[in-house]
Structure formats: structure tokens, C-alpha cells
Amino acid sequence: MENMVKITINGEEHEVEKGKRLLLILTEKGIKTPHLCFHHALVPGASCKLCVVEVKEKNKPPKTRLSCAIKTKEGLEITTESAMVHQLRNKAIGDLLKMAPRADIIHRIGEEFGLTTGLKPDGCIRCRLCVRICKDIIGAKALKIVKREGMNYVIPSETGDCIGCGTCVNICPTGAIRSEDKGNVRKIMIRDEVIGRHPLERCEICGRRFATVKFLKHVQELEGSHPDTKEHHKLCPTCAKLHAVKDRRMLAPKL
């Protein structure tokens, strides 16, 4: 057919539409090629530089080019994986990460194509406040620091026991540790790692779920059997305050 040409891709001959963007052909044939900035409705901007391949035209030395910018013609020899391609993709991914270090998609592409992305930033400034407060004030020792690929990381500790108090969440200056209350469960998370998952207790007056069962037990144990505080353990902070005010009014001498 007139509008068809023969090209080779990774040593295999293919008959393809003449003048079609090579990236589209690679994608149609299931030959995975990383790309981010290509859209079929627009003329390629060639800005992400990820879709680089090696191209050899008849009687010319091979060179690297972006597959989004190549229009197919008779006799092209394409290599999608080579040392040079890999090197240029690594450079491209490094440049993209300088602009958007937290973009998941870039890290995913890096992982899929074996490119060097480094560790994904996680918002943690390694101040250790969470680890220290959990150990020194709460006494749960639920967090620890480990080294991964030369960098310190806060992770759940196997020897400690998170009680879901949320103190680490409140003290974290960057919001790297998060908590989420859903239904009757509180989750404490850092990056994708769940530090603790805890059932929540209901307030005996308003019914709102307000603290974890483990945390209330912990407070009870710390306070021992003090009669003034123990009865408020099943009350949320608002109801506990109202309750205390009512108690004071009842105890106040009538004038």
C-alpha cells in the first residue's frame, strides 16, 4: 500500500503508516516507551524528553531522537533500549524531578523503566520530634529512625506499641505524619506506612467518637484511681468541660 512503509523496531520488521508519529506506533505495538508531555491532539512539544529512542536512517550513523517528534519513513531502524537511550532517559527523569520532585507519576515511570529517581521526598525534615515525644512523653516508643539508602527515615518500631494518641501528628512541623478518623477507626500514617490502626471510643454523653480505646486505657493507667478524673475518661473534651462546670455549680454553696 502506498501510505505504508517498512521500518524495524528492535530488529523486527513492521509495516506501519507512513508519516505517523513513532511514539504512537510504539504505543500501538505495545512497546513501552516512557512519555509525559505528548498528546495526540497537539503538535509534540518535546519537553519531557522521556520518549528518546535510537534511530538509524539508511547510510547514516545512528542517533538519539525523541520518538514523539519522529514521523515514520521507509527504512528507519529503531532501537528503544540501549545504553545511550537509558542514559538520556535518566537525565530526562532527573531534570523532571528537579521541577516536580513529589510528582508520583515521575517516580512510577522511573520504577517501571529502571531509571534513577532517588528517594521520594516525604515532607519529613528528620527533626525527630515525633520519635522523641512518643518515647519521652507518651511512653509508647512506637516510632524509630532507620537509614535507608543513606537517608534517615521515621518508621513504626516493632518493639513499641502505638496507642493512637495523635501526639506525633500534632507535633510534626511539616504534616508528614497524618491521622485519619473513619467510622470507628483511627489510622496514624507516615508516607504510605500505617503506624497504627485503632478503634475509637464514643463519648458517653454526646456519642461522638473522640479518642482511641488504647489511649483512654493508657491515660487511666497513668492517672491510677484518682476519683476526680477517672469518671471523665469516657467523655469527649467538650462534654468533660461541661460536666466539670455542672459539678462545680452543684458543689458551690447556695447563697
Ligand code: SF4
Ligand atoms: S499516635 Fe502512636 S506513634 Fe504517634 S505519638 Fe501516639 S503512640 Fe506514638
